[in-house]
Amino acid sequence: MGIVVAFALAGGLAQLVDGTLGMGFGVTSATVLLFMGVAPVTASAATHAAKLPTTLISGLAHWREGNVDRAVLVRVALPGAVGGFLGAVVLTNISLASAKGWMSGLLVFFGLVIFARFGLGVRLIPTPRNGNTARWLSPIGLLGGFVDATGGGGWGPVVTPSLMTVTRHEPRKVVGTVNAAEFLVAVSVSFGFLTGAAQHGIPWLPVVGLALGGVIMAPIAARLAGRLPHAPMGTMVGGLVILVNGVTIFDALGGLPSWLDAVLILLAVGVTGTVAARAWRRERDERRAAVLVQAS
Incomplete structure (x- = not known):
């Protein structure tokens, strides 16, 4: 029971981030499961199993709040569903060692995307800036679904910043649309893993906890979309994902001396905290400036 409660708290926090920022649940959940020693294919399958009820409730809540186009x-x-199915099939057919390296590397990349996006205000995934161009939507969805399945997460980090660029929607509407679309992607990815028998060995107690916490938090996150300080939340999530998966990669390469591990971890925490504080101040000042402009 204790492990369910612990993962419910983790799932709730991950969904709070995902439901307000449009990214974070899959990347965070896959990172935690990999850190537990779960095989990459199983970690991705478990993450998408937890996403099924979570994304359904989240999508419906965002729909009710008027956050979906x-x-x-x-x-x-x-x-996205097509890309997700293909990604699941690919992941179930590569070696365990290759899968672990691929997934950890991809999660580090998306951690960098999230960290740069919210902490530094930099977009690492370039997309065209020519308005609401429909021809870019399908490629964005296809790519997002594929990397989501193969990396255990990645739908939000790919699709959310891309839609913020190629549409003229306010952030809450982009976040709501991405969350609603993710349900169909999760269904397709889960079906892809079932065809590859990747459901065997899934740690169901953590999955139940993640799903339970996500379902409880989803309606709250949908209501809070656009209201919470995005920058510090995104920065800390990105920093955590980079740190945990970076440790996994170093361990796979032979590891580092324990004292160097401790120094690097403290340095990463310090840098993340400093950047998050600066990002929060920057976002606060931008909001104040926007209020003054509206008032004038």
Whole structure:
């Protein structure tokens, strides 16, 4: 029972981030499961199993709050489902060693994307800046679904910043649309893993905990979308993902001396905290400036 409660808290926090930022649940959950020693294919399958009820409730909650663009939803979700199925099939057919290196590396990359996006205000995934161009929506969804399946997470880090660039929607509507589309992607990815028999060995107690916490938090996160300070939350999530998966990669390469491990961890925590504090001040000042402009 204790492990369910612990993972419910983790799932709730991950969904709070995902439901307000449009990214974080899959990347965070896969990172935790990999750190537990779960095989990469199983970690991705477990993450998407937890996503099924979570993304359903989250999508419905965002829909009720008016945060979903139905036209964009269809154009992103259907290609995303195709990409997700293909990614699941690919992941179930590569070696364990290759899968672990690929997934950890991909999670580090998406940690950098999240950290740069919210901590430094930099977009590491370039997308065209020519307005609401429908032809870019399907490729974005296809790529997002594929990396989501092969990396255990990645739908949000790919699709959310891309839609913020190629559409003129305010952030809450992008976040809501991405969350709603993710349900169909999670269904497709889960079906892809079932065909590859990747469901065997899934740690179901952690999955139940993640799903339970996510389901409880989803309606709250949908209501808070656009209201919480995005920058410090995103910065800390990105920093955590980079740190944990970086340790996994170093261990796979032979590891580092324990004293150097401790120094690097303290340095990473210090840098993340400093950048998060600066990001929070920057976002606060931007919001104040926007209020003054509206008032004038």
